[in-house]
Amino acid sequence: MAAVTTTSALSSNPDLDLAQRHAYGDATAFEEVYQRYLGMVYNLALRMSGSPEQAEDLTQEIFIRVYRHLARFNGRSSLKTWTYRVAVNHCRSKLGRKVWPTQPLAEENQGQGAHLVDGRRGPEDKVLAIDAASRVGLALKQLKPKFREAVVLRDLEGLTYEEIADILKIRIGTVRSRIARGRDRLRHILETSS
Amino acid sequence: MSSHASAELLSAYLDRQLAEQETADLESHLDHCRECHGRLQGLNNVVANLRHLERQAPPPTLDMAVARRIALAGERKGTLDRFEEGLEAFQRRSSLMLWFAVVFALVLITFFFLNTLARSQNTTIPVTFGDQPVPSAPAEPEVPEEPPAP
Numbered sequence: 001m002a003a004v005t006t007t008s009a010l011s012s013n014p015d016l017d018l019a020q021r022h023a024y025g026d027a028t029a030f031e032e033v034y035q036r037y038l039g040m041v042y043n044l045a046l047r048m049s050g051s052p053e054q055a056e057d058l059t060q061e062i063f064i065r066v067y068r069h070l071a072r073f074n075g076r077s078s079l080k081t082w083t084y085r086v087a088v089n090h091c092r093s094k095l096g097r098k099v100w101p102t103q104p105l106a107e108e109n110q111g112q113g114a115h116l117v118d119g120r121r122g123p124e125d126k127v128l129a130i131d132a133a134s135r136v137g138l139a140l141k142q143l144k145p146k147f148r149e150a151v152v153l154r155d156l157e158g159l160t161y162e163e164i165a166d167i168l169k170i171r172i173g174t175v176r177s178r179i180a181r182g183r184d185r186l187r188h189i190l191e192t193s194s
Numbered sequence: 195m196s197s198h199a200s201a202e203l204l205s206a207y208l209d210r211q212l213a214e215q216e217t218a219d220l221e222s223h224l225d226h227c228r229e230c231h232g233r234l235q236g237l238n239n240v241v242a243n244l245r246h247l248e249r250q251a252p253p254p255t256l257d258m259a260v261a262r263r264i265a266l267a268g269e270r271k272g273t274l275d276r277f278e279e280g281l282e283a284f285q286r287r288s289s290l291m292l293w294f295a296v297v298f299a300l301v302l303i304t305f306f307f308l309n310t311l312a313r314s315q316n317t318t319i320p321v322t323f324g325d326q327p328v329p330s331a332p333a334e335p336e337v338p339e340e341p342p343a344p
Contacts, residue, residue: 034260042252056256063260064267136243154209155244161211180205186244187236 015079023071030067037066037083040157044084047152048091050141058094062087077166084159084167088149096145139189147182154179199223199230204237 021029038059045058065086073082140148153164154175164175199220206212207220224231 030264038252038256039249042256043249046250047247052250052253056253056259059252059256060260060263064263067264067267132243133247136240137247140244151244155241156247158245161209176206176211177202179209180200180202183205183237183240184201186240187233190240191236 013075015082016073016075018079019070019073019075030070033066033070033079033083034063037080038063040080041083041087044087044152044157045091047140047156048088048145048149049095050137054095058087058091061094062090065090081163081166084153084157084163085169088153088167092145092149135190135193136186139186139193142189143182143185147178147185150175150178151182151186155183198227199233201233201237204230204234207234208238208241 018029018032022033041062042055042059045062046052046055049055049058066083069086073079077085140151143151149168150164153159153167154161159167161172161175161179164179165172168175170178203212203216203220207217212220224234
């Protein structure tokens with residue numbers, strides 16, 4: 001542990017410090033990464049796959065990859081961006097060309113599917129909100145993966161265009177275009193379905 | 195702006211990604227174009243609905259599942275480490291043999307090289323049997339040409 005302390009003292013980047021601690025066998029380092037990014041990874045996997053069961057499997061696999069490769073993290077991007085990249089790449093490789101199943105809306109609402117949060121709404125408003133959200137969730141599944149991941153990262157994860165460009169390794173102009181096309185496709189699907 | 199605004203322009207406008215002049219041009223267009231205004235509203239609804247989707251709490255069973263898989267991955271890593279250690283020890287022990295093999299290979303290569311060189315410089319090597327050179331085979335007698343038939 002003395003080596004860990006020495007390395008930690010030398011590193012000025014907390015993310016890099018965490019990776020170095022992991023490389024030196026400090027088990028608490030990975031635990032910290034896991035606790036910090038579990039919600040983020042799970043929700044990303046959930047929105048990318050559209051299924052809670054699949055999201056659970058994907059989350060496990062993503063964290064195995066994080067565990068294996070964390071020691072190689074070099075601090076060029078933030079650990080958050082790096083973890084997002086690992087997660088997106090894994091989702092892409094697992095779900096890449098999959099044809100999305102069209103789940104019944106009611107099932108999604110009963111389980112861990114999408115629903116809106118607004119405690120001030122009345123029962124009728126809540127029903128409408130749940131309907132709107134589930135329709136958006138369903139429409140999201142119909143997008144091409146490259147548009148879906150851009151829209152999810154922007155509108156659900158709230159990342160900036162720069163962060164998305166860094167995660168997906170594409171130019172900002174391409175990010176802008178993918179977000180726009182994804183949103184426009186969603187608008188079209190929702191308007192047609194209603 | 196004479197034609198309708200593109201989806202990319204409207205989407206970037208919602209994200210405040212446009213330059214000042216672009217924003218001003220688009221806003222003046224939206225003032226009199228109902229179609230673009232409607233599309234902007236539609237995109238805005240999509241974004242609002244997406245941003246209001248509730249974040250889900252990961253299932254509590256996930257922690258245990260990840261811990262189990264990490265432990266398995268650690269065991270596999272341990273096996274791999276042991277294999278690598280064994281390989282290193284073998285390499286250390288066999289380094290002397292390796293050097294011997296290299297020297298032997300060099301000797302062989304040199305021998306074949308010199309042999310090939312000698313053959314190319316002296317293609318007819320005189321063969322001796324004791325002190326006496328081995329006589330070469332007698333040349334065949336010349337056959338006189340037959341005169342042409344009358």
